[in-house]
Amino acid sequence: MSERRSSESGFPIKDVYTAADLPEDLDARLGEPGGFPYTRGVYPTMYTSRPWTMRQYAGFGTAAESNARYHQLLRAGTMGLSVAFDLPTQMGYDSDDPIAHGEVGKVGVAIDSIEDMRTLFDGIPLDKVSTSMTINAPGSVLLLLYQLVAEETGVAGEALNGTIQNDILKEYIARGTYIFPPKPSLRLVADTFAYCRAEVPKWNTISISGYHMAEAGATPVQEIAFTLANGVEYVRAALAAGLAVDDFAPRLSFFFVARTTLLEEVAKFRAARRIWARLMRDEFGAKNPKSMMLRFHTQTAGVQLTAQQPEVNLVRVAIQGLGAVLGGTQSLHTNSFDEAIALPTEKAARLALRTQQVLAYESDLTATVDPFAGSYVVEAMTAEIEAAVDELMTRVADHGSVVDAIEAGFQKREIEQSAYRMAQEIDSGERVVVGLNRFRIDEEEPYEPLRVDPAIEAAQAERLATLRRSRDAGAVERALADLRAAAEGTQNVLHPMREALRSRATVGEVCGTLREVWGTYRPSDRF
Numbered sequence: 001m002s003e004r005r006s007s008e009s010g011f012p013i014k015d016v017y018t019a020a021d022l023p024e025d026l027d028a029r030l031g032e033p034g035g036f037p038y039t040r041g042v043y044p045t046m047y048t049s050r051p052w053t054m055r056q057y058a059g060f061g062t063a064a065e066s067n068a069r070y071h072q073l074l075r076a077g078t079m080g081l082s083v084a085f086d087l088p089t090q091m092g093y094d095s096d097d098p099i100a101h102g103e104v105g106k107v108g109v110a111i112d113s114i115e116d117m118r119t120l121f122d123g124i125p126l127d128k129v130s131t132s133m134t135i136n137a138p139g140s141v142l143l144l145l146y147q148l149v150a151e152e153t154g155v156a157g158e159a160l161n162g163t164i165q166n167d168i169l170k171e172y173i174a175r176g177t178y179i180f181p182p183k184p185s186l187r188l189v190a191d192t193f194a195y196c197r198a199e200v201p202k203w204n205t206i207s208i209s210g211y212h213m214a215e216a217g218a219t220p221v222q223e224i225a226f227t228l229a230n231g232v233e234y235v236r237a238a239l240a241a242g243l244a245v246d247d248f249a250p251r252l253s254f255f256f257v258a259r260t261t262l263l264e265e266v267a268k269f270r271a272a273r274r275i276w277a278r279l280m281r282d283e284f285g286a287k288n289p290k291s292m293m294l295r296f297h298t299q300t301a302g303v304q305l306t307a308q309q310p311e312v313n314l315v316r317v318a319i320q321g322l323g324a325v326l327g328g329t330q331s332l333h334t335n336s337f338d339e340a341i342a343l344p345t346e347k348a349a350r351l352a353l354r355t356q357q358v359l360a361y362e363s364d365l366t367a368t369v370d371p372f373a374g375s376y377v378v379e380a381m382t383a384e385i386e387a388a389v390d391e392l393m394t395r396v397a398d399h400g401s402v403v404d405a406i407e408a409g410f411q412k413r414e415i416e417q418s419a420y421r422m423a424q425e426i427d428s429g430e431r432v433v434v435g436l437n438r439f440r441i442d443e444e445e446p447y448e449p450l451r452v453d454p455a456i457e458a459a460q461a462e463r464l465a466t467l468r469r470s471r472d473a474g475a476v477e478r479a480l481a482d483l484r485a486a487a488e489g490t491q492n493v494l495h496p497m498r499e500a501l502r503s504r505a506t507v508g509e510v511c512g513t514l515r516e517v518w519g520t521y522r523p524s525d526r527f
Contacts, residue, residue: 007264009221011384017376023383026374029274033369037277039270039382040370041328042293047366053130053331054356055080055297056349061105061456063119069346070124076350077357080130080162082333083120084108085142090177092138092511095460104457107343108134112464113506117145118152127155131162132207132297132331137179138511139166140192144498145507147200163204163253163297166192169230169402170209172521173411174216179511182403184518188493189234190241193248195494204253206234207297213411214257215303217419220268221385225392226411227254228275232393233402235284245284249291258324258332259301260316266372267381269296269327274382275389298324299333305340308444309435313337318355325365326372332356464506471504479503480513487517 006012014021023029031037034044056073070081085108088100094112095104104110111117121131126149135142143164147157168185171178178185189206196205210218210227218226231252238248256272258265276294280286300320305313314337321334334352336344344352359365372378392414399405406412425431432438479500486493493514500510 007220007381008259008261009219009264009385009388011388014377017380019376021376021380023379026379029383030373036281036289036292038273038293040373042273042295042330044369046328046369047325047360048369051360051366052325052329053080054078054353054360055082055130055132055331055333056353061109061453062459063109063111063116066109067120067122067124069349070121072346073349073353074124074129076353078353080132080331081124082132083134085133085135086110087177089142089507090135090137092141092179092507092515094464094506094508095457096464097508101457104460105453110456110460111142111145111507112460113467113504114145114148114501115463115467115504117142117149121146121149125155126150126153127159129161130331133162133164136165136168136171136175136177137185138507139164140188140195140494141497141501141507141510143192143196143200143203144494144501148498148502157200158202160200161202163207164192165209165255166206167209167230167255169233169406170212170227172406172523173226174213174218174415178521180514180518181521182406184487184514185521186234186237187241188514190238190243191492191494193238193251194241194243194492196251197243197247203251204295205248205251207253207255208234209255211255211257211299213415214259214301216415217303217422218415219418220259220261220264221388221392222411222414222418223256224268224272224275224385225389225396226415227256228272228279228389229393229396229402229405231276232279232283235280239284245280245286246288246291249280249284249286250288250293252295253330254294254296256296256298256329257301258298258320258327258329260304260319260323262319262323262326263377264381264385265320265323266327267378267385269324269329270372270378270382271386271389272296273328275386295330297331297333298327298329300324300335302335302339304433305335305337306433306436307340309441310337310341312435313340314351314355317352318359321355321359322365325359328370467504467506475503476500476505476509480505480509483510483513484517487514 030039033040056078086105087103087107089111093100095110133142150160193205196203208227208231210223213226214223273294277292280292286292300317304316317334324332334355336348336352338344338348396405399408426433429437482496483500486496
């Protein structure tokens with residue numbers, strides 16, 4: 001057993017909890033399932049009427065290869081797709097840009113134009129599946145390509161269901177795939193809110209993400225506090241752009257990690273719902289109950305997976321998935337056991353999905369709502385996390401705004417300190433990692449990971465060359481000029497952006513046009 005007696009967030013865990021550890025106002029803090037403050041879940045019946053959406057995060061190499069994987073996952077019973085994009089796409093560069101060399105198709109699929117998007121979703125009924133796209137700075141670009149491809153197959157924007165991550169603030173804090181400075185980036189987020197309300201009304205316009213901060217070393221309290229603070233900043237940006245809170249807030253969604261520390265993770269999710277409901281009602285005056293509901297997707301903790309004895313990751317992922325479900329997630333991605341080594345193989349991805357299916361169909365987790373309600377330990381932890389999150393969010397606000405805190409390096413510094421402490425605990429053996437610092441074996445079994453063909457880069461470059469030769473260059477230039485004019489003024493940029501993409505402008509050309517107007521963010525910039 002681990003000798004640690006404190007939570008991931010640093011507060012002590014008692015050997016025994018009793019009724020004396022419960023908050024005096026527990027009933028008010030709990031509410032009913034589907035009722036304010038949504039501690040017990042955002043829907044009255046939760047999984048008793050249908051299970052959570054089972055997603056698998058996939059995308060590698062070419063659009064054709066990723067399309068084949070999506071069809072495999074759908075045949076295996078996946079209910080929603082989660083698209084991983086390669087690094088050049090995430091940064092708004094085409095595959096033939098010199099800066100993209102060596103990265104094309106490596107960590108996700110390369111999407112350069114509407115033609116790649118057509119291939120990516122060929123044969124997939126876009127009015128029947130829910131698609132989540134992990135894309136931030138160019139999130140609006142990829143959403144518009146998705147919408148255009150759907151229209152070509154006869155599916156209207158009103159029928160599309162899914163999410164773009166579109167969370168640029170956490171990129172400055174923990175991940176780094178930003179393009180533009182924060183102010184124009186926030187404008188782009190607000191423009192996306194307004195565009196989707198009219199054009200793609202069922203789309204979740206942002207997935208405000210704590211996952212990547214957690215992967216960088218944030219504690220559960222830091223993950224929730226910094227994520228909800230970012231959410232508040234997006235709400236303020238949308239209000240400043242003239243949107244009414246109940247017009248956009250129901251389409252906000254969140255994205256969190258699920259660690260192996262199951263009890264604290266369950267408490268974390270419950271506290272997050274409670275805090276967000278209170279913020280939206282009391283600070284922003286939301287009237288629509290859906291504006292107060294913190295709906296979230298969960299992914300199991302990739303950072304906790306080990307390359308040593310990788311099969312042990314199957315056990316870790318099962319525990320992490322269990323925590324997400326007991327915490328009331330709306331959708332879940334379970335990592336494959338081999339992701340600490342390379343892109344997951346088909347068999348590993350199928351096993352990850354089967355893990356969720358066992359939880360949903362062989363356990364009794366779906367028989368009742370919020371089974372931990374009233375638990376001495378979970379309710380005490382929930383209250384403790386809630387108080388700590390409130391305090392940390394106040395420290396962010398004391399800087400003036402989230403952007404001011406980012407500029408001061410506050411969130412990044414706090415996360416780095418937590419990551420350093422965790423690394424020290426692993427190195428000393430205080431934090432046990434099975435197979436890494438305890439219960440090791442002398443010789444690891446051989447494992448053959450999935451590898452990406454380096455020829456993909458040349459193939460993508462040839463596709464781009466063919467595209468540029470065959471398209472109407474004058475139409476592209478005019479469309480990009482319209483986009484530039486919108487970016488220089490106050491018009492919603494998504495409308496001219498859509499027409500540029502329809503004319504077969506590339507992702508790199510669209511993002512490059514915005515770079516010319518808005519500039520490129522550097523960490524040392526003042527804003």
